[in-house]
Amino acid sequence: MDMLKEMAIFAQVVDSGGFSAAARHLGVTTSAVSRHVGRLETHLGGRLLLRTTRSLSLTELGEQVHAACARMLSTAREVHAMAGSYSARPNGVIRVSAPVVFGQTWLAPRLPGFLGTYPEVDVRLTLNDRTIDLAEDGIDLAIRIARELSPGLAARPLCAMRYVLVAAPAYLAQHGAPATPAELAAHHCCYLGYGRFGPDWSLRRGDEQVSVSIASRLTINNSAAIVALAETGGAIGLVPDFAAAAALAAGRLQPVLADWEFGEPYTGSIHAVYTPGRHLALKVRALIDYLVQAA
Template identity: 35%
Template sequence: MLNSRLIALLPDLATFILVVNKGSFTAAAKELGVTPSALSKLITRLEASLSVKLFDRTTRTLQITQSGQKIYQQSVAMVNAAQLAIEVSNEEHSEPVGTITVAAPKAFLSIVLQPLVTPFLQQYPDIELKLKVSDGDINMLEQGIDIMFRLTDAPYENLISKELGKVNLSLCASPDYLALKGTPHHPTELTMHDCLYLGETKTDHIWDFVQGNETHTIPVSGRYAVNHSQMRLNGVKDGLGIGIFPDFVIKEALQNGEVIQVLEDWTIKGNYHGVIAMQYAPSKYMPTRLRVFIDYAVKHLAI
């Protein structure tokens, strides 16, 4: 049950969240229309009330402590619950309103999601849409994400997941490159070819292939690595070698004959292989704005 001490802390905890999100007292104070010194005193009062140090402060930096991080996470959950209460009160609106924050891998965001942004916003003029590039694991609560898209064999189990289709990794090269260097017919032959890879981690150049009971782990090499799918595809089109891509990235280039798929009979294991999963937090109450986005995505993004 609520007590007087908790009620007194609620506004200060909400302000604490803003300071963390803004990264400084100055930026948070500007947002609130108060002075940085007044905001600093408020945080000091909150620290005294909680008997815990929230920030390590110097004249130039503001670093949240480990205890402060834990309190921040719980405070964010509190504010999100309050936001849901506001959404309930807004249910009488005839049209969905509010902000939706969506995260997705870079290539999927630009190729698959981005073309649907304008028609969605035109259909729902009172919704604001924020898109975030997220190519790795994310914490939806900490980063304020409402819905995320993942290309994976293992969707997060603690979230609701809607499968919109499947995505496979494919190898391709330009006709000119294959005419000059030959077409590989087995994964082991890739060691004799120029290959384009992401270059993000130490293992990006190690490609795993499966066909029935046969598996091969191939260390490839090449003179060009880039973690931008369109730039990497342009390099493939220009004859720089063989590249690995999610199939939706090369769909148009295949249809246009700009690239040719190789080793089609082999399954390639790696990041961005598996199902296209749209995931969001379970809730007894879902804001209307999220419900219409989910329905729109299911209708228009099934691949």
């Protein structure tokens, strides 16, 4: 146990590439660093470093000792992270990424409650529909809507998601409500229209399954905009349920063919994803738990 400090300083010398750089990193004098390394060499009974005025290299013993010191420091950091995860209150900044409309309609309204519960935590929310790299973009937690998640990520399910057909009362009064999926072909319909979100829809009701192809004069790549269009009475909109929830609750929109469910690609689940690790930061764990309970 008496060698722990010397081992940490020796590892810093190797990682920094020299005594002076290690001293600057540690905030001590170069001579102090040299004394600690010398004591470690004396205790181990062998040279760890070959030093010249211009270079520094490890001896065979030094390579083995440095590997052991690196493992020791890694373990120490894990213990520190464990303590921070379980014994402290959540604190610090959480950087969160979410799809635009889900962030606007579902996530953002729930964040004030979380901030009120955890006054020492700040949230930096970025809304973006592209799939971001958590490590590269410095994101602690991302919300993903998908049937399958990318490998290499840990995830907690938040809630199920389904696409729904909605229309304004004025549209239904003028054009009538379709009674079957086949009748949708005679209506004005608006959907996302990009990537896999095309005009060929597969719907299921119990044991029944039908397919219908929609010829639409207007597609919009944003579900909030489709909801806004539908509220004007311009079309029947196909949107995620969270996008239409407020308008349905207020009566501005009404469900269409509510007993039918859409298949691929108009289906998925919503997950909170994060970089896997042995010890998840307490602030991130707290936000995930809060969102799961609020779902």
